[in-house]
Amino acid sequence: MSNSSSHVMSSMFPARITRLGELSYNLWWSWNHEAQSLFTMLDARLWERTHHNPVKFLRTLLPQRLQAAAQDQTFLRLYDKVLRDFDLYMQNGDKSWYTRTHPDLQNETIAYFSAEFGLHECLPIYSGGLGILSGDHCKEASDLALPFIGVGFLYPQGYFHQYISPDGWQTAAYPRLDLSSVPAIPARTPDGKEIIIHVELNGQVVHAKIWQIKVGRTTLLLMDTDVESNAPELRDLFGRLYGGDQRVRISQEIVLGIGGVRALRAMNINPTVWHMNEGHCAFLVLERAREMMQEGASFAEASEAIRADTVFTTHTPVAAGHDEFPFQLMDEYFFHFREQLGLDREEFLSLARHDQPWGPTFSMTILALRMSGRHNGVSKLHGEVSRKMWSFLWPEKPASETPISHITNGIHTPTWLAPELLQLYDRYLQPDWIERIDDPQTWAGIKEIPDELLWNTHQHLKRELLDFVRRGRQEEWSHRESSSSQILASGTLLDPDILTIGFARRFATYKRATLIFRDANRLKHILSNSERPVQIIFAGKAHPQDEGGKRLIQQIYGFAQDSGFAGRIVFVDNYDIALGRQLVQGVDVWLNNPRPPREASGTSGQKAALNGVLNLSILDGWWCEGYNGHNGWGFGEDREYPSEDAQDAADSTALYTLLEEEVVPLYYARNFSGYSHAWVAYMKEAICSAAPQFSTARMIKEYTTRLYVPAMLKKGWE
Numbered sequence: 001m002s003n004s005s006s007h008v009m010s011s012m013f014p015a016r017i018t019r020l021g022e023l024s025y026n027l028w029w030s031w032n033h034e035a036q037s038l039f040t041m042l043d044a045r046l047w048e049r050t051h052h053n054p055v056k057f058l059r060t061l062l063p064q065r066l067q068a069a070a071q072d073q074t075f076l077r078l079y080d081k082v083l084r085d086f087d088l089y090m091q092n093g094d095k096s097w098y099t100r101t102h103p104d105l106q107n108e109t110i111a112y113f114s115a116e117f118g119l120h121e122c123l124p125i126y127s128g129g130l131g132i133l134s135g136d137h138c139k140e141a142s143d144l145a146l147p148f149i150g151v152g153f154l155y156p157q158g159y160f161h162q163y164i165s166p167d168g169w170q171t172a173a174y175p176r177l178d179l180s181s182v183p184a185i186p187a188r189t190p191d192g193k194e195i196i197i198h199v200e201l202n203g204q205v206v207h208a209k210i211w212q213i214k215v216g217r218t219t220l221l222l223m224d225t226d227v228e229s230n231a232p233e234l235r236d237l238f239g240r241l242y243g244g245d246q247r248v249r250i251s252q253e254i255v256l257g258i259g260g261v262r263a264l265r266a267m268n269i270n271p272t273v274w275h276m277n278e279g280h281c282a283f284l285v286l287e288r289a290r291e292m293m294q295e296g297a298s299f300a301e302a303s304e305a306i307r308a309d310t311v312f313t314t315h316t317p318v319a320a321g322h323d324e325f326p327f328q329l330m331d332e333y334f335f336h337f338r339e340q341l342g343l344d345r346e347e348f349l350s351l352a353r354h355d356q357p358w359g360p361t362f363s364m365t366i367l368a369l370r371m372s373g374r375h376n377g378v379s380k381l382h383g384e385v386s387r388k389m390w391s392f393l394w395p396e397k398p399a400s401e402t403p404i405s406h407i408t409n410g411i412h413t414p415t416w417l418a419p420e421l422l423q424l425y426d427r428y429l430q431p432d433w434i435e436r437i438d439d440p441q442t443w444a445g446i447k448e449i450p451d452e453l454l455w456n457t458h459q460h461l462k463r464e465l466l467d468f469v470r471r472g473r474q475e476e477w478s479h480r481e482s483s484s485s486q487i488l489a490s491g492t493l494l495d496p497d498i499l500t501i502g503f504a505r506r507f508a509t510y511k512r513a514t515l516i517f518r519d520a521n522r523l524k525h526i527l528s529n530s531e532r533p534v535q536i537i538f539a540g541k542a543h544p545q546d547e548g549g550k551r552l553i554q555q556i557y558g559f560a561q562d563s564g565f566a567g568r569i570v571f572v573d574n575y576d577i578a579l580g581r582q583l584v585q586g587v588d589v590w591l592n593n594p595r596p597p598r599e600a601s602g603t604s605g606q607k608a609a610l611n612g613v614l615n616l617s618i619l620d621g622w623w624c625e626g627y628n629g630h631n632g633w634g635f636g637e638d639r640e641y642p643s644e645d646a647q648d649a650a651d652s653t654a655l656y657t658l659l660e661e662e663v664v665p666l667y668y669a670r671n672f673s674g675y676s677h678a679w680v681a682y683m684k685e686a687i688c689s690a691a692p693q694f695s696t697a698r699m700i701k702e703y704t705t706r707l708y709v710p711a712m713l714k715k716g717w718e
């Protein structure tokens, strides 16, 4: 792969620090705190203002600052260390896990397709958990030195930026992504030409330019249809993530699946394993079948070959939530393609036919399940739910033997661990702990951290979070008049000595963001207790077309302005990776109360636990595996309720009781040194129990040994 990033911007820098540009173009910096410190040392305010985007940052930075830095011994020492670490990281792939364990499988390539990638806040091409998982997957694939390449879509307007109007209504803005100031560079052919691929879309030819993003040792390819050779309406069509009707979606998915295969071929990359992360990208199997048939295979032979090396991960535990298209749309968009597969209409549609109450549809999940040899859900419970949901596809097997396994999600530890805690872990764990994250033994040393030190470190992170919340709000006030109730809702009254609960997630209705308000008076009592008060910080985006989700935000905003809650409820707008990081590191308790079993896995609670933040969560998704009785709290009974309302009543009562009888008393059981010994014991248990098991280190090793390697070896499948 050609590499032009080292030339990008290099002329801007004094010779002594000329590699800053190169560093900014490899997202390795996003999980290396010292690399980030280099940027903050140059100009901390500008680093904030550019939303931690080093490319934009370096382009905006005054040249005098760079000149001064090139003379500054402190800066230069750190610069040299960071670049040494970066070089070591990039060169030492041969010492990493995959290379050591699979020396005979070095010439393979795993292509990982996903509709969204959540790598960092400066690349807003993700909406939620699915994207964050893909981003973390790439980073860990790099750490473990897998032969890996990601394939995705570049949405020039990305996912939206959320603003809340004074009356609590969510408005969406779509700032255009300026590709010249994000860490992306045009992909080039081996002989140096920019790569443009094309796909046919309903009679029109669409062009896509390929960008590449460097994620440590791995690369992510993104397809960009906002190019001049495309008609203006086409360029708009692809602007946003999940931002349109079914025509937009099918078009994006054709470019992702079919275009993605063509992008790889154009770069002369020939994967030996194909991983489809959720069904959005499943058209890739059709393109691969077409390729093989051009070489003379029959459709049946091609399908066999594709199944042998294709892996599919499903993420959706709700039947109605799966991606699907009406037959008529498939007729329009696949009329010619179908002919190239030698299939008639019935044969083609039956590849993915799903008979729904609203008529038969072409289900991307069914296409993916049928055309992949290995498939998994993303938690133990989600595996069970998926086996039941799709058992009709394997009528000869009992539901419990439906061949869908599970690999529980994890998080990329260096990305989500607070720098202050990283230092602490460095001190109390074995020096090479970061190489052995998934080994439970690694974490035994956590118990050695002095209680007071852990408590104080967490308090420091909490103050940083509260400052961050207040700073954001002050900026807003300077732009407009605020009423006293708005100021109440703004976090001015947040207090670092108060037990702080965080709730941040997409405002999909099943997440039940307002469950804790079901008995508003009981909640008021809990929050405004004069001796043992509690405060709650909310954040999250509703899908722009989800009016119900937006109403939930408005309700919470209303509660935040209600003086009865005494300023102890705050809604922080524009939940993204940056805010997510601050929240999971800074609150005391992480609340999650979805309607089970709709949380396929959830990962934000894993981030919280890694940072010693205690989960207070419905027993759903990963928490069914993670909860052990003394690392947080679980609630929600595994039973059928006569109605959703009855379930909400039972779950909210359980939540209040836990808060009143366990969480609050434990937190305020302060000793003479001002901290709660019992609370710290829970924090330590949370870290030790969750950090190894719910890491991407454990997860990627499972994907590799259970799915990728057997696919490389074309071993049999079910």
Ligand SMILES: *Cc1c(COP(=O)(O)O)cnc(C)c1O
Residues within 6 Å of the ligand: 127, 128, 129, 130, 132, 504, 505, 506, 575, 576, 577, 580, 581, 601, 602, 603, 604, 605, 607
């Ligand atoms: C981790 C994360 C998510 C996913 O977490 P859930 O537990 O699934 O809600 C979503 N958005 C952001 C910004 C995150 O950091």
